[in-house]
Amino acid sequence: MAAPRLPPARLSGVMVPAPIQDLEALRALTALFKEQRNRETAPRSIFQRVLGILKKSSQDVELACRDPSQAEHLASSLQLITECFRCLRNACIECSVNQDSIRNLDTIGVAVDLILLFRELQTEQESLLTAFRCGLQFLGNVASRNEESQSIVWAHAFPELFLFLVITDHFLKSPELVKAMYAKLTNPERVTFLDLMIAKMVGDDPLTKDDIPMFLSHAELVASTFVDDCRGVLKVTSEHQTEDEEVLAIIRLLDVLCEMTANPDLLVYLQGFPGLLERAIDLLRLVHVAGKDTTNLFTATGCIKADADISSVADGFKSHLIRLIGNLCYKNRENQDKVGRAPCFDVWNVWLGRRHPVNELDGIPLILDNCSIDDSNPFLTQWVVYTIRNLTEDNSQNQDLIAKMEEQGLADPSVLKKMGFEVEKRGEKLILKPTGEAPQP
Structure with a gap:
């Protein structure tokens, strides 16, 4: 028999069960929180009740961890845990008030501890994977655009949960958590994460249709970070600065973008990403000029060594920049025209202090000027050929x-x-x- 319930409470004019004690009530709340008006008027007591269910169900998971024979009896507890996470996840969508209320109840700590317990369970139940996934989605939503919540998630999740998620590839499956946590990572940790992303894209198993939505979110993060930070790579043009962790992270962002633009679904999105093509051309011009003005890591060597060892963080950087430009222009007339337009020094642009009008990048002479043998940039000539072909395909102007x-x-x-x-x-x-x-x- 179901536990007796108190008269229903109201949430933004909608009747909801209270207190929340069973799966049916949790599902009702999860549905209610899909609407913004219900999220904005939710009383704090709702989240206290959800937390109570989460804690009680966590005790069953702890028992199963100590006694593996109990794992087969976890079905109902895992259902409740999953719905708690779904309810909390929905409550946090674009609602900082709920994020704060949930955080201040220490729900984040309970959630992280519970997720860590999941990995100790000796069972492969589909319900466990669903609970695990919903828990990560909750952590991502509670931390999204909320610096205080991000700090709390980070304090509880690093390093144990973070390293576990990275190693098991689960971190990639929670785009909101990735976005919220990326800013908290050190540059070496970012490199590790980006290497994981590359491995996922170039591995034996190609991205599936189910993977594309989350990787579109990752593409937004990677592209926007590259656009904002990529000029930091110029640090290595100093004769006293040859290695830098920030520079390595920027270079890895470029590597990821090259692999992403090799995927047809991600390519279409990135071809239209604001500022990405312009920034790639701008950066290519800066490193090309820097390599000519002084001797540094971007200076072309004009030869190919027999061993072809990679000797610096900047090796291959220009090749990958040109590859990215070529990908962004593949069968895309708008981007072809952007790169091909020559500068126009009219009086208004001079008065406005512009080198050339917006969207007129004058990139073709720059790309052609990079068609040379360079030990630091393997296959540079081949990528120039590829890019010029993409720029001129069905484009008589170029x-x-x-x-x-x-x-x-x-x-x-x-x-x-x-x-x-x-x-x-x-x-x-x-x-x-x-x-x-x-x-x-």
Whole structure:
């Protein structure tokens, strides 16, 4: 027989069961919290009751950890735990008041301790995985855009839970938790996390349709962080600064973006990400100029060593920048045109202090100027060829631009030939066409 209930309480004009003592009542609350008005008017006592159920159910999990024979009797407890997490997860969506109330009850500590207990259970029940996943979603939502909650999650989760989640690949499955925690990671920890993300994308098992939504969220985090922080890589242009943990983290962000843009579903999103293409061109120009002005880690060596060992954090950086630019322009006319437009020094842009108008990146001469052998950037020429082909595919304006550059002596014919192109004059018109020969290494 069900436990007797008190008369129902009201939540924003909607009748809800109180006190919350069973699965049915929790499910009702979870549904109610899908609406913003219900979240904003929830009394603190609701979360105290949910926490009470969570604590009571946690005792059953502790018992099963001590006595594995009890694990098979956990079904009802795991159902309650799962619904508690779902209820709390929904309550925290865009509601800092609820985040604060839940945090101040020490629900975060109880949740983290419970998730850590899950890994000790000697069972592979699907209900356990569901509870585990919902618990991570709750931690992500309670910490989202809430610095105090982020600090509490971090205090309870690091290092034990964080390292466990990273190693078992579960951290990637909670985008909100990733977003909330990324800012708290040290640069070496960020590198570890980004390496895990790369391993997931290039592993034997390709991303599934179910993986794409969470990786779209990761793509937003990675791209926005790269756009904001990527100029920090210029630290290594100093003759006294050759290694830096922040620089390594930025380089790993670029590596992740290269792999993400190799995925058709993620590529479409990143091709339209605000400022990403512009920042990549801008950064390529800065490191290219820096490498020419002084001798530093971005200076082209003009040779290839036999051993081809990676000797610095900046090795391969320009190659990957150009690869990213090429991916972002793949079958995308808008981005092709952005990169190909030449600067226009009209009076208004001079008055406004702009080098050239917005969206006119003048990137083709820059990319062509990088077509050279460079020991620090393996396959640099091949990525330049790839990118130029993506920029000129079905784009007569960019083709004409390169042809005119060759006529004016701004593009070396031997470089174009090495890339598999040649310029042919037909009447008054210059045509850029493929030679039919494979590009030379």
